[in-house]
Amino acid sequence: MSSNFKAANSVSGDVDGTGMRIALVCGRFNDHITNRLLEGAENALAVHGVAEADVTIVWVPGAYEVPMAALALIENGHADAVVCLGAVIRGETSHYDFVAGECARGIQDVQLTTGSPVIFGVLTTENLEQALARSSDEDNKGEESVRTAIEMVNLLRRLENDEQA
């Protein structure tokens, strides 16, 4: 079924990161995976025009600590958006659900309370194989998360300026 209805306004963000300040928060736990996510993220920053001088990388012990560092970065004016990178692997922990769940909840809390994008680039997988697959050259959550961050910063700027696409 098709309709002739045409919404008057449509707004979205583009992925031009020129002049944007981006912070990356990386969990050291499972750093054989988070370093791969970081590499993907750095590739995407370069592709989308973010200058090296505008990027801050912060390392924290594990995914559980990521939201706290993201909050500090935003509250202290270090970034327009924060990309959170971590790897929580079920096979390696009995408290997977607490670490993964609290990390996700904390990240969402920070972005909704500060009004700045905080992106969930944290892998939550059943095993190492899945984590490797999602931090590869073909499929990299770090790369995807940087694109999401840039798109959200641009979208929020447009909505603030009451722009219409």
Ligand code: INI
């Ligand atoms: N942190 C992770 O980032 N990934 C994990 O898989 C993990 N496991 O397996 O426990 C993990 N735990 C550490 C946690 O993030 C905190 O650093 C720790 O509990 C101290 O608060």
